[in-house]
Amino acid sequence: MRTARRLARALIIAIVLIALICWYLVWTHDHPADSPFTELDLTRPIGLFTGRKIAALGDDTPKCETLLFRAGVRYRALPAAGTGQCAYDDAVRLTKGGALTAGFRPERVDVSCPVAAGLAVWEQQIVQPAAEHLLGARVTGIDHFGSYSCRRMYGRSTGDWSEHARANAIDVAGFRLSDGRRITVARDWNGGTLKQQQFLRAVRDGACKLFATVLSPDYNAAHHDHLHLDQAMRGEFGWRACR
Numbered sequence: 247m248r249t250a251r252r253l254a255r256a257l258i259i260a261i262v263l264i265a266l267i268c269w270y271l272v273w274t275h276d277h278p279a280d281s282p283f284t285e286l287d288l289t290r291p292i293g294l295f296t297g298r299k300i301a302a303l304g305d306d307t308p309k310c311e312t313l314l315f316r317a318g319v320r321y322r323a324l325p326a327a328g329t330g331q332c333a334y335d336d337a338v339r340l341t342k343g344g345a346l347t348a349g350f351r352p353e354r355v356d357v358s359c360p361v362a363a364g365l366a367v368w369e370q371q372i373v374q375p376a377a378e379h380l381l382g383a384r385v386t387g388i389d390h391f392g393s394y395s396c397r398r399m400y401g402r403s404t405g406d407w408s409e410h411a412r413a414n415a416i417d418v419a420g421f422r423l424s425d426g427r428r429i430t431v432a433r434d435w436n437g438g439t440l441k442q443q444q445f446l447r448a449v450r451d452g453a454c455k456l457f458a459t460v461l462s463p464d465y466n467a468a469h470h471d472h473l474h475l476d477q478a479m480r481g482e483f484g485w486r487a488c489r
């Protein structure tokens with residue numbers, strides 16, 4: 247009698263486990279970007295693990311470049327540059343056209359491949375839909391303050407090196423719209439129309455799904471005029487900053 251009960255219990259547990267596994271397989275099939283185990287595809291809708299997978303590409307530049315290529319992003323691989331703490335060997339130059347419809351200003355955007363991947367998905371899946379929805383226009387240009395800069399955080403003489411020192415960050419200053427309007431973080435984060443403020447917060451929040459670190463004017467005065475986006479490597483389950 248006792249053996250029969252044990253067997254029944256084991257059977258129920260086995261059935262529940264099998265059901266859970268089946269549910270998980272079906273669910274990840276429909277939501278591949280929400281699983282930590284599926285391969286990254288930059289054209290898929292953003293999921294729970296998209297940002298972590300993009301940041302992890304810092305370990306695998308060939309894979310990162312393959313994903314950019316497959317996603318139709320135009321880029322040119324750059325030779326290794328810099329020395330010591332400011333050396334980098336995984337930079338690419340993003341060029342307009344292909345999957346990326348907005349250009350960058352200045353036009354030259356030399357960033358680490360994971361930052362480029364984050365920017366490409368951000369532009370297509372966050373920035374353009376937010377602009378269309380909130381502002382009724384498309385973004386034709388993304389203004390930036392640059393990427394590579396050999397310095398420590400906040401330009402101090404001591405302390406941790408900035409992700410900018412490895413071209414692993416970019417500072418986005420504003421957006422140019424198809425109707426001629428311009429939106430800047432400095433002027434419009436607090437001073438713009440409600441829709442402009444909502445747009446800037448929407449693109450900041452969306453960036454948090456794609457970049458390891460996002461710092462906005464909400465963080466501190468040093469970021470009053472730009473959104474800092476970087477792909478700091480903090481391990482598969484490391485912390486992410488979104489402020």
Ligand SMILES: [Zn+2]
Nearest residue numbers: 415416417474
């Ligand atoms: Zn920055």
